[in-house]
Amino acid sequence: MELSEKIKEIGMDVGFDLVGIAKLDQSKYKEQVKNWVKDNKHGEMHWYAKNLDRRVNPKKNLYGKAISAITVGLSYRPIEISEELRNDSSRGLIARYAQYDDYHDVMFVMMEEFTDLIKKEINQIWNYHIYIDTGPVLEREVAEVAGIGFIGKNTILINPDMGSYFFIGEIICDLDLFQTSDVRNSGHRMSGIAKVGTCGLCTRCIQNCPTAALIKPYQLDARRCVSYLTIENKKDIPIDFRPMLKNWIYGCDICQQVCPWNKRISAGKLSKLKHRNDLVAPKLLGLLDLTEDGFKKMFVNSPVLRIKWLGLMRNVLVATGNWGNQEALPAVKRYIKHNNEIIREHANWALKQIKNKN
Ligand code: B12
Ligand code: SF4
Ligand code: SF4
Numbered sequence: 001m002e003l004s005e006k007i008k009e010i011g012m013d014v015g016f017d018l019v020g021i022a023k024l025d026q027s028k029y030k031e032q033v034k035n036w037v038k039d040n041k042h043g044e045m046h047w048y049a050k051n052l053d054r055r056v057n058p059k060k061n062l063y064g065k066a067i068s069a070i071t072v073g074l075s076y077r078p079i080e081i082s083e084e085l086r087n088d089s090s091r092g093l094i095a096r097y098a099q100y101d102d103y104h105d106v107m108f109v110m111m112e113e114f115t116d117l118i119k120k121e122i123n124q125i126w127n128y129h130i131y132i133d134t135g136p137v138l139e140r141e142v143a144e145v146a147g148i149g150f151i152g153k154n155t156i157l158i159n160p161d162m163g164s165y166f167f168i169g170e171i172i173c174d175l176d177l178f179q180t181s182d183v184r185n186s187g188h189r190m191s192g193i194a195k196v197g198t199c200g201l202c203t204r205c206i207q208n209c210p211t212a213a214l215i216k217p218y219q220l221d222a223r224r225c226v227s228y229l230t231i232e233n234k235k236d237i238p239i240d241f242r243p244m245l246k247n248w249i250y251g252c253d254i255c256q257q258v259c260p261w262n263k264r265i266s267a268g269k270l271s272k273l274k275h276r277n278d279l280v281a282p283k284l285l286g287l288l289d290l291t292e293d294g295f296k297k298m299f300v301n302s303p304v305l306r307i308k309w310l311g312l313m314r315n316v317l318v319a320t321g322n323w324g325n326q327e328a329l330p331a332v333k334r335y336i337k338h339n340n341e342i343i344r345e346h347a348n349w350a351l352k353q354i355k356n357k358n
Pocket of ligand 2: 226256
């Protein structure tokens with residue numbers, strides 16, 4: 001069996017839903033990526049601007065010896081919540097991916113198992129590096145080149161069978177492997193390679209984005225994205241954006257929820273991801289009562305831990321202001337004299353919203 005085919009098979013056995021191989025080359029979109037940074041569309045994600053040259057030239061990995069990327073997709077099963085629950089402004093919404101244990105941890109363990117098995121199979125010395133989200137790699141583009149999906153106008157990688165609710169990771173290595181997407185034109189049969197899909201004339205994600213963050217098809221201004229504002233942003237949430245956040249308290253799924261490619265999707269294996277029902281749409285009043293210890297307990301192993309109690313409480317206060325219900329007054333008032341300036345400012349804003357709405 002051809003080595004690329006064997007590696008794909010091993011990856012699927014480890015539990016990934018999608019596995020493909022890309023030959024590394026310069027990014028087709030390197031000018032767009034550089035302009036994205038030049039125009040400051042990455043906002044305060046200063047880490048993004050570091051290693052930009054390597055990001056758009058993945059062959060520069062492994063001290064210039066990188067040849068291929070074995071790229072994987074791991075689905076997070078879409079748990080559909082009712083419209084009623086989603087629109088209940090007394091509850092906070094957490095993006096679907098964060099209703100599971102932190103994927104970085106789960107996938108890293110799977111990737112280590114994967115590389116161990118590849119090592120046994122090839123029986124030769126090889127160099128590799130595992131990346132899941134955090135490395136200077138254009139993960140969606142590399143995965144697109146490998147053929148596991150296509151980039152949609154919402155900038156997200158979509159697999160025609162699985163939709164877009166999946167994480168991406170890759171093993172950048174110095175093995176000279178067959179690019180799996182080439183099988184489409186080569187007459188080989190290989191499992192898990194996406195049919196080619198496109199957005200066609202659809203623009204639903206752009207029309208439904210609450211903050212107009214999708215400034216053009218395939219282009220996102222991170223500074224406007226709810227996901228950035230509630231997760232990456234460590235400062236105040238700009239006042240103009242607060243009403244647009246509605247009840248999102250961690251990330252945002254709207255440009256995926258409205259996407260037709262996510263309407264009839266297969267569930268994925270999800271064997272290693274544990275869903276947490278209590279994180280689907282928790283009550284804002286309960287969240288306002290969370291102490292730092294309570295926060296750590298509620299979000300144990302969850303990606304939400306990354307924004308710490310302070311980040312979550314800032315977001316919860318915005319959602320509470322948007323809810324505008326007097327029931328929240330006593331809880332909000334408790335934060336007016338908090339020793340942290342961000343919390344004080346957001347509590348005052350929420351208080352004003354509640355007063356204006358009643
Ligand atoms: C920075 C970042 C963010 C930022 C910026 C997002 C963005 N779109 O750039 C913020 C914080 C906003 C964010 C949000 C989210 N993120 Co994020 N994020 C990343 C990260 C670390 C880098 C992305 C990046 O390089 N952005 C810079 C821009 C310029 O690059 P790009 O968006 O990939 O754009 C490519 C295409 O648009 C293309 N392109 C440019 N012009 C054109 C023109 C045409 C015609 C075409 C076809 C293509 C094209 O070129 C670019 C380079 O390849 C990646 C992990 C990684 N290392 O890749 C995860 C990642 C992209 N995020 C992910 C997720 C899950 C999310 C959220 C869904 C989380 C949530 N629910 O809140 C949202 C989705 C928001 C959105 N619509 O993108 C997943 C996506 C999985 C998938 N199936 O695609 C990734 C891959 C993490 C992972 N390992 O799983 N994220
Ligand atoms: S995640 Fe939300 S705010 Fe960000 S681009 Fe998608 S719809 Fe817009
Ligand atoms: S909503 Fe429509 S335009 Fe946006 S990514 Fe999905 S198919 Fe493409």
